[in-house]
Amino acid sequence: MLKLYDHPLSGNCYKVRLALRQLGAPYEKIHLDIFKGEQHSRSYDAVNPNRKIPVLVDGDFNMWESNAILLYLGKKYSPNPLYPDNLPAFGGMAQWLLYGKTSIDPNLAVARFMTKFLPPESVDEKRLNELRAQGGAVLRVLDSHLEHYDFLAGEYSMADIACFPYVNLAPEGGIDLSPYPSVILWCDRVKSRPGFIKMDE
Ligand SMILES: N[C@@H](CCC(=O)N[C@@H](CS)C(=O)NCC(=O)O)C(=O)O
Known part of the structure; x- marks a missing residue:
């Protein structure tokens, strides 16, 4: 196993x-x-x-x-819809998986870590504010894409699974999602997928 x-x-x-x-x-x-x-x-x-x-x-x-x-x-576990075979969908999935690791997580996950887990006296406020500002720029990119698509690579895929956690957790890093309505609607769509589990399940 x-x-x-x-x-x-x-x-x-x-x-x-x-x-x-x-x-x-x-x-x-x-x-x-x-x-x-x-x-x-x-x-x-x-x-x-x-x-x-x-x-x-x-x-x-x-x-x-x-x-x-x-x-x-x-x-x-191929074939399965989370890992699309169709070339443009595969390319889209790969793109968002890499965007997740190079842009989403380095800003949103680190802002959450500093806000939620570090003792306040050891937080570098200047860096945290920079991460929050860059996180906003990342969310704007996602929001403008998700205005046109239900899921990152078109259909629900590993790309959504990769990017969802730290986007959904952004408020724990002091980043408000309300300026990004398409991102909020996407989070709701991810949460309503069959087999969805919450972080603490
Ligand atoms: N790029 C790695 C990041 C992994 C990572 O930072 N994991 C954190 C937990 S979310 C960790 O193990 N932190 C412990 C440490 O850095 O000492 C991945 O995506 O797997």
Whole structure:
């Protein structure tokens, strides 16, 4: 059975849990307490030398980087609509998976981390304000795309699963979603997909 090194408050782990549920793939969770520093133990080095979660273990193979895990799962359980075969839809999915990792998560996830998990006295307010401003620019890009499309690559796919967690969690980073109505409607559509699970499920 697949195994997932996981933490319930991690948006990167959540996207993998959501994909596994919507693919109907059984798996075992291995809780890693990143707030207690378990990612820095010597034994975890062999699991992920980058010392982060999520990590997916599939038999003798293990891998890290959440959006790469989504691609792996999409192909492993192919054919399935989350991993489109049609070339433009595949290209769109790949584009948004990379935009997620290069633009969405570095701003929205880091703003959330600094706001929700760091002691206030250690927060660099200037950097946090920059992240919030850049996060707004990222949300404007998403909003203008989602004015025209129900889902990022046209149909619901791994792209939506990859981008949803930290967009939906943006208010926890002090980023208001109300200026981005198409993003809010997209979040609602993602939440109403069959097999949707909340972050704490
Ligand atoms: N690019 C990585 C980021 C993974 C990441 O930052 N994971 C966080 C939890 S969401 C983590 O393990 N943090 C612990 C640490 O950085 O020490 C991915 O998408 O998987």
